[in-house]
Amino acid sequence: MDRVSSFDEPLKKLLGGATAKVMAEHLDLHTVGDLLHHYPRRYEERGKLTALADLPLDEHVTVVAQVADARILMFNNGRGKRLEVTLTDGSGRLQLVFFGHGVHKPHKELLPGRQAMFAGKVSVFNRKMQLAHPTYQLLDASDADEATEAVDAFAGRLLPIYPACKQLDSWRIAKAVDAVLPSAQDAVDPLPAALREGRGFTPLPEALLKVHRPQTKADIEDAKARLKWDEAFVLQVALARRRYADTQLPAVARRPVADGLLDAFDAKLPFTLTEGQQKVSKEIFDDLATEHPMHRLLQGEVGSGKTMVALRAMLTVVDAGGQAALLAPTEVLAQQHHRSITEMMGELAEGGMLGGSDQGTKVVLLTGSMGMAARRQALLDLVTGEAGIVIGTHALIEDKVQFHDLGLVVVDEQHRFGVEQRDALRSKGKQPPHLLVMTATPIPRTVAMTVFGDLETSVLDQLPAGRSPIASHVVPAKDKPHFLARAWERVAEEVENGHQAYVVCPRIGDDAEEAEGKKKGKAKKAAPEEDPEKRPPLAVLEIADELRKGALAGLGVEVLHGRMHPDEKDDVMRRFAAGDVDVLVATTVIEVGVNVPNATAMVIMDADRFGVSQLHQLRGRVGRGSAPGLCLLVSEAHEASPARARLSAVAATLDGFELSRIDLEQRREGDVLGQAQSGVRSSLRMLTVIDDEEVIAAAREEAVAVVAADPELEHLPELRTVLAALLDKDREEYLDKG
Numbered sequence: 034m035d036r037v038s039s040f041d042e043p044l045k046k047l048l049g050g051a052t053a054k055v056m057a058e059h060l061d062l063h064t065v066g067d068l069l070h071h072y073p074r075r076y077e078e079r080g081k082l083t084a085l086a087d088l089p090l091d092e093h094v095t096v097v098a099q100v101a102d103a104r105i106l107m108f109n110n111g112r113g114k115r116l117e118v119t120l121t122d123g124s125g126r127l128q129l130v131f132f133g134h135g136v137h138k139p140h141k142e143l144l145p146g147r148q149a150m151f152a153g154k155v156s157v158f159n160r161k162m163q164l165a166h167p168t169y170q171l172l173d174a175s176d177a178d179e180a181t182e183a184v185d186a187f188a189g190r191l192l193p194i195y196p197a198c199k200q201l202d203s204w205r206i207a208k209a210v211d212a213v214l215p216s217a218q219d220a221v222d223p224l225p226a227a228l229r230e231g232r233g234f235t236p237l238p239e240a241l242l243k244v245h246r247p248q249t250k251a252d253i254e255d256a257k258a259r260l261k262w263d264e265a266f267v268l269q270v271a272l273a274r275r276r277y278a279d280t281q282l283p284a285v286a287r288r289p290v291a292d293g294l295l296d297a298f299d300a301k302l303p304f305t306l307t308e309g310q311q312k313v314s315k316e317i318f319d320d321l322a323t324e325h326p327m328h329r330l331l332q333g334e335v336g337s338g339k340t341m342v343a344l345r346a347m348l349t350v351v352d353a354g355g356q357a358a359l360l361a362p363t364e365v366l367a368q369q370h371h372r373s374i375t376e377m378m379g380e381l382a383e384g385g386m387l388g389g390s391d392q393g394t395k396v397v398l399l400t401g402s403m404g405m406a407a408r409r410q411a412l413l414d415l416v417t418g419e420a421g422i423v424i425g426t427h428a429l430i431e432d433k434v435q436f437h438d439l440g441l442v443v444v445d446e447q448h449r450f451g452v453e454q455r456d457a458l459r460s461k462g463k464q465p466p467h468l469l470v471m472t473a474t475p476i477p478r479t480v481a482m483t484v485f486g487d488l489e490t491s492v493l494d495q496l497p498a499g500r501s502p503i504a505s506h507v508v509p510a511k512d513k514p515h516f517l518a519r520a521w522e523r524v525a526e527e528v529e530n531g532h533q534a535y536v537v538c539p540r541i542g543d544d545a546e547e548a549e550g551k552k553k554g555k556a557k558k559a560a561p562e563e564d565p566e567k568r569p570p571l572a573v574l575e576i577a578d579e580l581r582k583g584a585l586a587g588l589g590v591e592v593l594h595g596r597m598h599p600d601e602k603d604d605v606m607r608r609f610a611a612g613d614v615d616v617l618v619a620t621t622v623i624e625v626g627v628n629v630p631n632a633t634a635m636v637i638m639d640a641d642r643f644g645v646s647q648l649h650q651l652r653g654r655v656g657r658g659s660a661p662g663l664c665l666l667v668s669e670a671h672e673a674s675p676a677r678a679r680l681s682a683v684a685a686t687l688d689g690f691e692l693s694r695i696d697l698e699q700r701r702e703g704d705v706l707g708q709a710q711s712g713v714r715s716s717l718r719m720l721t722v723i724d725d726e727e728v729i730a731a732a733r734e735e736a737v738a739v740v741a742a743d744p745e746l747e748h749l750p751e752l753r754t755v756l757a758a759l760l761d762k763d764r765e766e767y768l769d770k771g
Contacts, residue, residue, distance in 0.1 A: 039219040040066030040758075047212050052201070056209070059198040065213045066758070069220075070718050071206070072244050072260070073193035076253060086125035088155050088162055095152045095194045095203045097172070098122045100143050105136060118143050120151070128163040129153075135166060148172045150192070152202040168202050191247050210245050217241040223267055223755035228735055235259045257719060264720040265729050267755055269736035270746075272486030276328075277744050279487070282465050284326040285355065287440050289318060293352035294421075295345060297392045298381055310338050313491040317346045317469065320489070321353075321441070327467035332476055333493030334653070334689050339471045342493065343443045344374055346469060351394050351421035355440025355466075359424045362446050364400045364599050365606060365622050370445070371398040371424045373628060384421070394421030401428040402599035430457040438462075443469045473650060476693060482729050494690075503652055503662035505684040507640075507677070511669040520636055520665045521584035527634040528588055528615045532660060534634035536580070536618040537651055539642045541594045542572020571638040577618040585616055593619040621647065623654055630658030640666035641676035645696035648683045 042065045045053035056062040062071055077097050088094055098120040106115045116136035118129040129151065131139050143149070153167030195206040222229070222237040229236075235243065235255045244256035289295060306314070313331065320327035333339040347357035359374075361367040375382040375396050384393035397411040397420040414420035418437030423429065439462040459466055470488060481490050510517045524534045577592045591614045593605050602622075608614050610629050617623070617632075621643075635655045640648060648666065656662020666684060670676035682695045720728065739749070746753045 039216040040064060040069070040221075042216070044068060044209075044213075048209050052205075052209060055198075055200045059200055060196070065216045068210060068213050069217055069241055069245075071195065071210075072719055074196050075194050076191040076247065077194060085120065085122050085127045085162075088127065090155055090157065090162075094155055094164075095150060095197065096120070096122075096127070097148070097150050097192065098127065100145050100147045100149070101126065102145050103140065103143050105140060116140050125162075128158075128161050129167055130158075130163055130165050132166070139169070142171060143169070150204060152197065152204075154199070170204050191250070191253070193245060193247075214242065214245060217245075221751050221754050223263060223752045225739065225749055225752065228266075228739075232262070234262065237263070260719040261725055261728050262732060264718065265725065265732035266736060267752070268483060269486065269729070269733045270739060270752065271756060272483075273733075273736040273740040274744065274746075275487040277740050279328055280325050282325050284324055284464050284467060285353075285438075285440060286324045287321045287350045287353035287355055287467065289322075289349050290352040293348075294381060294392050294394060295348040295352055298345070298348055298378060301379065301381075306341070307338065307493075309493045310342050313342050313493055314345055316489075316491050317342065318349060321346065321349060321467055326465045327469065328488045329469050330476075330481065330488040330490045331469060331471045331493070332481070332490065333471070333473060337493040339473065339493060340370065340373065341377075343469060343471060344377065347422050347441060347443065350440040350467070353440065355438050356415070356418065356420070356436050357422050357441040357443065358429055358436070358439060359422070359443045359445065360429055361424065361426055363595075363622060364402060364426055365593075365602055366445065367398065367400050367424055367426050368603055369606070369628065371396065374422070374424065382422075384419075395419050396422045396424070399423055399425035399428055399434070400599070401426060403428075434461065436461050439466045441467045441469065443471065445471050446473070473653065473689075480693075482733055486733070501656040501659060501661045503656040503664055503687060505652060505664040505666065505687075507680045507684050508636075508665050508667045509669075509672065509677075510667050512672065517667060518584070520667065521580070523663065523665070524616065524634050524636060525585060525588065527663070531631075532633040533609065533612065533614070533629065533631050534616045534636070535623060535632060535651075535654060536576060536616060537623070537635065537637045538573045538576050538618065538620060539570035539639050540572040541596055541620060542574040543594075543596060570642050573618050573620055576638060580616065580618065589613065589615040591617055593617055593622060595620060595622050621651065623651070628657060629654070632657070633660050634663045634665075636665045636667060638667050639669070640680055641668045641670040641674075645679055645683055645692050646689075648680075649689050649692050652683070 043053070044056055044062065044064060044067075047065065048056070056068070060071065062068050077095075085096065085098060088096070099122065101119045101121040103116065103118040106117060107113065108115060114133065114136050116129075116131040116139055118131075118139065120127045120129065129139075129143075149169045149171045151164060151167045151169045153164035155162055155164060157163070193203075193207055193210075195203045195210075197203045197206060217238045220237045220241060224234065224237075234240075235258075237259065240256040240259040243252040244260060247253045247256070317327070317329060317331075320329055331339055331342065333342075343359065347359070350357045359367075359370055361370055378393075378396065381393040382396040384395050395414055397414050399408070399411045399415075403411070411420070411423070412434060415423055416435045416437060428434075442459055442462075459468065508516045508520050524536075527534055573592050573594050577590055580586075581590050591605050591609065593602060593609075597605075605614065605617070609617050609632075612631055632655055635652060637643065637648065637651060643651070652662075652664040655664060666680045668677065668680055670680070679695075683692060686692060739746075739752075743749065746756070
């Protein structure tokens with residue numbers, strides 16, 4: 034068998050169909066290589082009992098503990114039997130419970146003094162932690178052959194505890210790993226020999242043995258250091274090759290023109306650009322002036338002036354004879370951008386029109402819901418080059434849309450677009466256009482290096498002068514209902530002072546939504562009041578109705594959500610922006626790009642149902658003028674819950690980078706990287722983007738050097754093989770389109 038193929042061997046050949054099926058369906062493990070890269074989550078020491086006091090609720094756990102006592106209880110007038118077993122480990126106690134016919138075997142085996150491994154889901158019953166019907170394996174029953182074997186296998190060893198599932202316990206996974214461990218000898222080592230020796234890494238086959246069957250804690254550290262490095266390095270090589278390939282693509286250099294549209298625009302600006310805006314603009318102009326496509330990520334806090342920087346880049350491209358397209362994730366946002374850009378440009382946005390400037394250009398909007406006549410005109414303006422700037426939703430990507438000379442694509446809120454969509458728009462240029470990706474979601478440096486590793490990064494970290502601070506407070510609606518009443522009073526006070534407010538809810542609450550929920554089997558019955566987690570999230574239509582009749586009676590209260598007709602949405606937004614609506618009750622459609630400087634207060638209902646970054650985005654909609662902003666995070670979550678801790682973190686700081694770090698720590702990589710990045714994300718097993726910043730930074734440096742010296746990796750066939758395995762078809766496409 035050659036060196037690669039034993040890793041590609043299907044698991045069912047070695048483990049049998051039933052086990053392989055469970056592994057494939059529930060753990061996404063299909064081959065020997067997959068299982069060898071399914072690393073233990075932690076290790077237990079034989080004889081040293083797990084701290085039962087620290088068990089997490091609602092998680093599938095594995096514990097090693099001793100039976101303190103066991104007794105059978107009858108219920109249902111003697112018709113039902115229940116076996117209750119109490120475990121101890123010196124730090125705490127845990128109850129096991131078995132019912133019905135399932136009590137006989139454990140009753141004979143789980144005798145006081147016995148030690149065993151137990152696996153199950155932790156729940157609470159009568160205020161006590163318990164495992165119901167756990168599976169278990171005795172570790173010290175010398176009279177049973179299997180138990181003796183278990184004792185021999187585990188004596189004096191570190192027990193690996195694997196990420197498991199209900200259908201397959203940790204120790205069954207351990208047995209399966211034993212069956213495939215000999216194949217670890219066939220591991221293809223991706224690291225160039227000089228790099229491996231220079232950094233003193235353990236050889237890969239040895240690292241795999243050590244991570245699964247460590248003799249000492251030092252073995253675990255050795256293995257982890259090596260395996261983390263591999264993941265970081267292979268990923269960074271893939272990204273470095275992508276960046277290298279981009280530098281080989283042709284693009285039209287777009288250089289600033291003296292006395293053109295940009296100079297005319299700058300001359301009429303009523304303020305000076307911040308130092309940050311000037312620095313970032315220079316980075317972008319330098320990129321645009323080169324003959325290969327710019328690929329730049331522009332990160333900036335809400336309100337840091339990203340749109341201004343992007344607009345100046347677009348004007349430069351128009352000056353140089355090209356066209357620029359701004360792609361927004363929603364119609365509301367596309368319309369908002371169109372409105373604010375045409376307002377900023379004034380007569381410069383009316384090129385070719387009566388009263389327009391000679392230096393001007395046409396700025397057109399293109400969305401799916403436009404009328405046929407307006408749409409036809411917009412398409413005509415694009416193909417003739419009459420329109421230098423187009424702002425639109427994914428309607429820009431359709432086949433019918435043709436450009437005269439597309440020179441720059443600006444993508445707003447990148448994480449909402451699949452890579453295919455970005456790619457489709459980029460393919461509309463005669464040569465690849467320059468690409469500027471904007472995000473208001475602050476991204477920790479490590480995530481920027483992994484997820485957006487194929488983009489150069491610019492950060493706008495200072496707010497323009499005149500932006501006001503935002504005060505944020507958590508409103509515990511359940512514990513202190515009078516706090517919620519006070520929140521509505523504060524909203525009324527803001528309106529009385531001539532300002533406006535947002536109220537944000539997680540759900541719309543219309544019939545279509547309910548029907549959709551039923552169709553997908555999601556319709557929830559309202560549970561007893563005492564459990565806010567079980568009741569459906571609060572809804573826009575219901576809350577708006579309550580406010581009109583109650584706390585905010587007499588004020589102009591309107592609703593905005595994604596299922597309204599686009600014209601209706603636009604009408605509400607226009608009236609809110611004009612100050613004709615006092616309070617806007619909305620879903621997260623207002624999360625990005627909505628700019629109403631007179632809105633000073635925001636109340637977020639069921640705030641614990643939103644992520645940290647999303648709350649930060651929403652909050653950025655207030656305090657955009659000279660008056661200070663107020664954000665109230667309403668929650669029924671219990672004071673000691675993680676949800677409340679998250680809200681307190683948001684209330685405590687306005688630093689988006691700090692919050693994105695907290696967000697990442699709480700969610701780990703799970704859903705931080707977004708759908709478009711899923712290919713790469715799933716290759717991270719040992720590496721944690723948040724904790725391993727040094728590893729990622731060092732691996733990036735090495736990867737850049739390796740690719741610069743040998744772009745095709747001709748002298749590193751093993752690295753090429755591992756890359757090919759990592760970048761299966763989907764992932765290769767992800768990197769190609771990134």
